[in-house]
Amino acid sequence: MLQRRFRLLFVSLNMILMGGLALAYAYSWQNAFKLYFSSKVADVALLPQSVETSADLLASIRLDDVLLAEPRPTPGRSIFFHETSCYDARNEENYILKLNARQACAIESAALHNPNFQVFVLFADPDGPVGQYNGIQQPLVDALLNYSNVHLRRLNVWRYAAGTPIEEWLNAGKLFGSRILIFCRFMVVHIADFLRYLTLFRYGGLYLDLDVVVLQNMEDMPPNYAGAESNLWLANGVMRFSHNGSGHDMVRACLRDFELHFNGYEWGTNGPGVITRVAKQICGTNHTALMQDDRERCKGFKVYGKGAFYAVAAENWRDFFEPDKLEQTMALTKYSYLVHLWNRNSKVVPIKVGSKCAYAKYAEKHCPLVYHATGEYF
Numbered sequence: 390m391l392q393r394r395f396r397l398l399f400v401s402l403n404m405i406l407m408g409g410l411a412l413a414y415a416y417s418w419q420n421a422f423k424l425y426f427s428s429k430v431a432d433v434a435l436l437p438q439s440v441e442t443s444a445d446l447l448a449s450i451r452l453d454d455v456l457l458a459e460p461r462p463t464p465g466r467s468i469f470f471h472e473t474s475c476y477d478a479r480n481e482e483n484y485i486l487k488l489n490a491r492q493a494c495a496i497e498s499a500a501l502h503n504p505n506f507q508v509f510v511l512f513a514d515p516d517g518p519v520g521q522y523n524g525i526q527q528p529l530v531d532a533l534l535n536y537s538n539v540h541l542r543r544l545n546v547w548r549y550a551a552g553t554p555i556e557e558w559l560n561a562g563k564l565f566g567s568r569i570l571i572f573c574r575f576m577v578v579h580i581a582d583f584l585r586y587l588t589l590f591r592y593g594g595l596y597l598d599l600d601v602v603v604l605q606n607m608e609d610m611p612p613n614y615a616g617a618e619s620n621l622w623l624a625n626g627v628m629r630f631s632h633n634g635s636g637h638d639m640v641r642a643c644l645r646d647f648e649l650h651f652n653g654y655e656w657g658t659n660g661p662g663v664i665t666r667v668a669k670q671i672c673g674t675n676h677t678a679l680m681q682d683d684r685e686r687c688k689g690f691k692v693y694g695k696g697a698f699y700a701v702a703a704e705n706w707r708d709f710f711e712p713d714k715l716e717q718t719m720a721l722t723k724y725s726y727l728v729h730l731w732n733r734n735s736k737v738v739p740i741k742v743g744s745k746c747a748y749a750k751y752a753e754k755h756c757p758l759v760y761h762a763t764g765e766y767f
């Protein structure tokens with residue numbers, strides 16, 4: 390009897406101890422990785438050139454708040470990229486800004502082909518008081534800043550959301566309160582999904598993922614569009630909306646949908662799910678094939694077919710990296726406005742500058758300054 394009681398006590402003590410340990414562990418992670426907005430640190434680390442980057446090649450640059458700095462985004466005629474990432478609170482005084490060569494390539498290609506649009510690269514930032522960032526490679530900054538239409542800015546998520554329909558929801562702590570915060574990489578995905586609709590709500594214009602290469606001028610494509618990625622999904626990596634009228638209403642519907650369906654544990658519901666659900670409602674059909682090229686059905690919203698932005702499907706991402714697939718890939722993307730490189734999968738594969746794969750060919754032609762500034766690897 391006594392023995393049994395002791396065993397029970399022992400087991401309970403053990404459980405309390407383990408629970409405590411688990412809590413402490415979770416807490417330390419949560420603290421260590423406050424949400425931030427810089428970059429995919431890991432992406433850079435995986436590419437060989439970053440290993441060789443010497444300290445004197447790293448720039449320290451000041452980023453001003455997009456809400457305050459001039460020039461401000463011109464409504465409906467700006468292109469936006471967002472860079473979001475984990476922020477290591479242990480390095481509080483030293484904000485690390487990282488933009489790898491491929492991301493810089495996306496930015497350069499957008500600026501090169503759309504000279505009459507302003508290109509804004511927005512670095513999300515929790516509360517940085519100084520706005521001083523370190524770590525980006527100087528040659529890449531130099532290359533980008535040779536384009537007078539490129540503007541590097543930061544944004545504070547709270548101030549950025551102020552006065553928009555999502556402010557209340559954000560202030561209620563839903564996004565940051567989610568336990569997913571512990572898993573920083575997922576958190577980044579959520580903030581990235583949320584910010585693109587917020588930016589399009591604020592300014593209209595063209596949102597682009599950082600893993601694209603723009604191949605053509607896109608200024609004259611009438612606003613209010615996205616692209617189909619498959620028969621079931623629209624993708625949210627390329628979206629343009631007007632800052633007023635029905636396009637603006639659709640972005641408002643997207644913010645509302647994000648709020649309603651937000652699920653900190655699942656990726657699809659917040660991301661492609663949002664634009665897909667809203668488009669289904671507006672177009673009155675569940676089939677992306679019926680949405681395509683039918684602006685009338687979709688009340689002014691246009692859905693481009695796969696060939697426009699996602700000619701090479703996610704599962705075939707390796708085709709961009711294999712010299713054997715060069716001709717086939719070039720033929721497939723001949724009429725594309727841009728190519729989407731599926732960084733989630735492809736970031737681990739370095740490209741030697743001068744390689745004969747499709748990605749290197751696009752980079753050489755559509756982001757020449759970055760490609761030549763990147764060193765041995767791209």
Ligand SMILES: *[C@@H]1O[C@H](CO)[C@@H](O)[C@H](O)[C@H]1NC(C)=O
Nearest residue numbers: 528531532534535758759762
């Ligand atoms: C950008 O322009 C500056 C001069 O304004 C020049 O020194 C620099 O080499 C250029 N960078 C690239 C990558 O061409």
Ligand SMILES: *[C@@H]1O[C@H](CO)[C@@H](O)[C@H](O)[C@H]1NC(C)=O
Nearest residue numbers: 464465631632633634635636
């Ligand atoms: C939207 O704004 C543009 C100018 O910025 C204006 O020409 C157009 O008429 C506006 N459209 C609506 C629906 O308000």
Ligand SMILES: *[C@@H]1O[C@H](CO)[C@@H](O)[C@H](O)[C@H]1NC(C)=O
Nearest residue numbers: 669670671672673674675676
């Ligand atoms: C689309 O699918 C949903 C169920 O997923 C269904 O409730 C809805 O009626 C469908 N809409 C149309 C227009 O077929």
